[in-house]
Amino acid sequence: MTRGRRNRESLPIRAALGTDGTMTLNPADSACAEALRGRLSQDLFRPVEPRYLEEPRGLFKGTAGLLALPRTVEEVSELIRAAARARVPVVPYGGGTGLVGGQICAGGPAPLILSLERMSAIRAVHRLENVIVAEAGAILADVQAAARDAGRLFPLSLAAEGSCRIGGNLSTNAGGVNVLRYGNARDLCLGLEAVLPDGSIWHGLTRLRKDNTGYDLRDLLIGAEGTLGVITAAALKLHPIPASTGTAMLVVPDPAAALELLTLARDLTGDGISAFELIHGEGLAFLDETLPDVRQPFDARPDWCVLIELGLFAGLDAQDMLVRLFETAAARDLALDGVIAQNEAQRDALWAVRERIPEANRLIGAISSHDISLPLAAIPDFIARAGAAVARHGDLRVNCFGHLGDGNLHYNVFPPRGRSKADFAAQREAIKRMVHDLVYALGGSFSAEHGVGRLKVGDLERYADPARLAAMRAIKAALDPHGIMNPGAVLRGPAD
Amino acid sequence: MTRGRRNRESLPIRAALGTDGTMTLNPADSACAEALRGRLSQDLFRPVEPRYLEEPRGLFKGTAGLLALPRTVEEVSELIRAAARARVPVVPYGGGTGLVGGQICAGGPAPLILSLERMSAIRAVHRLENVIVAEAGAILADVQAAARDAGRLFPLSLAAEGSCRIGGNLSTNAGGVNVLRYGNARDLCLGLEAVLPDGSIWHGLTRLRKDNTGYDLRDLLIGAEGTLGVITAAALKLHPIPASTGTAMLVVPDPAAALELLTLARDLTGDGISAFELIHGEGLAFLDETLPDVRQPFDARPDWCVLIELGLFAGLDAQDMLVRLFETAAARDLALDGVIAQNEAQRDALWAVRERIPEANRLIGAISSHDISLPLAAIPDFIARAGAAVARHGDLRVNCFGHLGDGNLHYNVFPPRGRSKADFAAQREAIKRMVHDLVYALGGSFSAEHGVGRLKVGDLERYADPARLAAMRAIKAALDPHGIMNPGAVLRGPAD
Incomplete structure (x- = not known):
């Protein structure tokens, strides 16, 4: 049993015990900076620019920190070793694009912000x-x-x-x-x-x-x-790289038909489907409202459509296959209309419809947005029940789109036209809770791809299986006994 | 920090501290059995038959144990909870087919053998x-x-x-x-x-x-x-299920050509390759020697061949594709000869060649056998260098076959014809060490698919990255603080 020994190996230098018996961390302040500079090369450190203290959604904002930019794994090791010795929190920093605040320590002692940007080879x-x-x-x-x-x-x-x-x-x-x-x-x-x-x-x-x-x-x-x-x-x-790729946008009657279309496409092409994205009519309306330069393929905006991309090998032609898929689907009333890109520009235009929806969402301003996943079969039920529940909160708009093939929906709730999300701030928590409770009841996840970060720590505590959560805490304590690594992300830290 | 608390939650009932300060476990003896029977249904327990104490290679043999056959996850939970309370080792038991002794506690106190065979729904x-x-x-x-x-x-x-x-x-x-x-x-x-x-x-x-x-x-x-x-x-x-499957055996000049053939097949079919197995001429000779009923496709036994299986969709014909692959490969001198199965019986016959090689190996009797993996590009170098090193141990035979597509070779060393593996028992450790050292030097693994079990605990200690090994031990201690779960497997237990 090495557990006890591991803990005793590195004795704390300046650790302080809080009144509740938990360990507190020390700030990466000027004294800490001096100590680190003494051991490590001067040019590892730079003043913290604001961009390292902000995140895309503006929900979390850091106030201070010491920025380190290591060039080698050995330098990262030295930095972490020093931080562990000094009981200073460390926030690893990548591109800063995360959507759940995992890259920002907004509270607690100022962290050592460890940006990997120089290790880009x-x-x-x-x-x-x-x-x-x-x-x-x-x-x-x-x-x-x-x-x-x-x-x-x-x-x-x-x-x-x-x-x-x-x-x-x-x-x-x-x-x-x-x-x-x-x-x-x-x-x-x-x-x-x-x-x-x-x-x-x-x-x-x-x-x-x-x-x-x-x-x-x-x-x-x-x-x-x-x-x-x-x-x-x-x-x-x-x-x-697939030898032949093809992209199509097909109008479907409803999400259930979209799932049947996915099964049909799989039966036809096996592993050939690279993307299968669900697009909601509300998202198309948002594009019309905020980004009218986005060229849309259907004059009559459909309620639901899917963006399909195939990537094929062995002499198969992806466009031919998409025609075959459309004809088969149309015969079964799974596709009502469709366009198949004939060249790269048309492909880009179809993808732009999908990819600019998040921008339109931001311009409209969501009351509450959710990155959820569901068992595939539960998706139509979820959309119906969540829609009904949202309607009880008023005349709200829902844009429900995403990676249908993975059961991953971005389910976002917006104010009615002419109102602002601020008008509904008081309902935000209730809507979020309703969506996540329903997702949980249907066997889904409150974070499909964005992670937990600091935004969803409470959700993890609410929805995670208790045995798994206890195991996670035990693993965290075993590998990071001083709790220096990104404290407050995923699991509540000593300071939270 | 919950770590300390977790440890204190469940107080030991009969735990004893060894003289070295490590915890010792108690046997699942008759007193333990009585205690468990008191809490749990009588028919959960059965006398241990010998098969639960043996494994296919005969390297590990248990002497005693208490056999439990739970029917529900709740019963498993009750059993583990009781074992944790009593500090009794637990060995989970599946089909008993593992090749590294993970299913057998040969030393230490008699374990609770927890067979999942009743939970088969x-x-x-x-x-x-x-x-x-x-x-x-x-x-x-x-x-x-x-x-x-x-x-x-x-x-x-x-x-x-x-x-x-x-x-x-x-x-x-x-x-x-x-x-x-x-x-x-x-x-x-x-x-x-x-x-x-x-x-x-x-x-x-x-x-x-x-x-x-x-x-x-x-x-x-x-x-x-x-x-x-x-x-x-x-x-x-x-x-x-692929709509069209096809199986071929192609003679290749050497392992490097087999790898080029793999790349060619990938370029041609994308994700269409379901299996790509390397077969060694020595394996074919072993079949001739021990299992002459196995029908082999090539009268002149080749030094190296590969078994390829394709599974295609979208109207593609796997047999046609195999013909195309063979013709392209032959034009580049990557394939010297080949047979393509024309029906299910021929497919079975080709697979029998591959699948009966382990049986032939057993009949010959390996001095040392290795389930290794390598970076694909290192395979030809490994085969050449290991062959030369084996030759220094005498006129030994090597059968080197396996899942080439995954870089996974079963590299087995045999006595010369007419001699027995017992004659080379003294060299076994040196050969094993040589093979594993070479694998390690080339960036490979000493256990590709069989696991660590009890057979390779020493290898793990020798070859594992020290930081990773320390993290593994910390995780084990955190999740299983009393060390009851399959002690001695993967990591050295308190009794080892």
Whole structure:
């Protein structure tokens, strides 16, 4: 039993016990900065610019922090070791695009903000093995480009890909539009290099497809949102680039028909579906209202449509296949209308409809937005019941869209036209609770792809299985006994 | 910080401290049996038959134990809770087919052997969602059959599928022949129901494809070989059944050409390759020597060949595609000869060549056998260097075959014809060490798919990254503070 010993190994320097017996952390203040600068190279540190203290939704705002920009895993190790010794909180920082506040310590002592932006190298591309090794600070789009340059596909793809960083994608187990076919970030990772909360370096950059030698530390760090250590590099899976791709937007009578269409497309193409996105009529109306430059394919705006992308091999033609799919679906009343992109520009135009909906949502201003997932079969029921429940809160608008193939909906509630979300601030919590309670009752999740961060800590406490939550707390305490790693994210920290 | 509290919650009843300060466990003896019978239904217990104390390789043999056969997760919970209270070791028992002794407590106090064989129900098939929910004791072949009955594929497939149980497959993160395309057991699992070492039940049978709400307890239990809890049921992914399948055996000049052939097949078919197995000429010679009834496709036994299986959709014909692959490969000197199965009987005959090699190996009797994986690009180098190193131990025979697509080789060393493995017993450790050291030097793993069990605990200590090993020990101590779950497997137990 090494547990007791581990705890005693590193004696606290300035730790203080709070009155409730929990450990408190010390701020990364000027004294801490001096101490760190003494041990580490001066140019590792920079004044904190405001962008490191803000996040896209404006829900969390940090007030202070010490910014460190390490260039090597050894420097990350030194920084964490020093922070552990000084009992200073550490916030790992990637692209800053997270939507649940995992990157911002808004309360408690000022943190050491550990930005991976200088560790952005593509360390290697193993073409024969279909593996790319990237440092945590590599921008997702750069990883995609490096793969493409090698004639391969790195399929992780999401709205923030031009600025998010692969370390953050892994820490939050990012999803996006290609999960249906290729899985989420966890499914695309073979090995990690990481620094654990005691500063030790885990050299785990394996390129192996099979390695059954003990507990899966990789998948534990992936999705832990920086609370169990800092990912510094990853060995990632590449896929072949489909020889023929095709994109279509089909009008469907309702979400149940969209699910039947998905099954039909699967029966027809096997693993050939790269994306299957549900789009709601309200989202199209929002585009008309706020972004009229977005060209929409259907003059009569449909209530529901789906964006399908196929990627095929072996001489198959994706456009032909989409025609076949449309004809079969139309014969079964699963598709009422449809357009198939004939070239890259038309493909981009169809994707723009899907991808600019979040922007339209922001311009309208949601009262409450939800990143939920459901068992596929429960989706039509959820949409019907949630809609009825929202209606009880007034004449609200709902935009319900997302990655239908994964059961992942972005279910967002908006004020009626002419009213502002501020008018409904008092109802926000009740609506959120209603949506999440219903999701829970139907076997779904209150966070499909965005993670827990600081925004959903209360939801995790409310909805998580108690045995699992207890196990999570035990793991956190075992790996990070001083609670320095991203305190307050995922699990309530000592200061919360 | 709940860590300290967790430890104090359940006070030991009969725990004893060893002279080295570690906790010792108590045997599941008649007094323990009486105590358990007092709380639990009589018919949960049965006398231990020898089969629960033996394993296929005969390397580990238990002497005693108390056999419990729970029917529900609640009964499993009661049993574990009682064992935790009494500080009695618990060995979860599936199909008993594991090859590394994870299912046998050979030393230390007699364990409670917790067989899942009565929990063998298929609880549900969700056809639309491509999900099957099976209890841990379900035989793998029965899970496959239930999926097939629903028009779906459960792709986990391995030699022991007629007797291994899905709970054991998950606990060992089983691999097999379809990993290349569909992943290993971990990749096929969406959710778990499990009992943790304190007896608490984790109700985690989610069917969600996306659920980013905290630490990945699922993937931690998968591959933990029963040392962190007992899996009682799982929600598993199903796939579409390929519309056209085809099987071929192609003669290749050498392993490097086999890898190029794999890349070629991928470029041609994308995700269409279901299996890509390397077969060694020595394996064919072993079949001739021990199993002459196995019909081999090539009269002149080749040095190297590969077994390829394609599964295609969308109107593609797998046999046509195999012809195209063969012709392209032959033009590039990657394939020297080949046969393509024209019907199911021919397919079975080709697979029999691959699948009966382990039986032939057993009849010959290996001095040392290794379940290793390597980065794909390192395989030719490994085969050459290991062969040269083996030759320094004498005129030994090597049979090197396996799941080439996953970088997973079964590298087995045999005595020369006419000699027995017993003659080389003294060299066994040196050969094993040489193979594993070389694998390690090339970035590979000493256990690709069989796990650590009790056989490879020393290898794990030797080759594992120290930071990862420390994290594993901390996790084990945190989740199983009394060390009752499968002690001595994966990590050295207090009694070892």
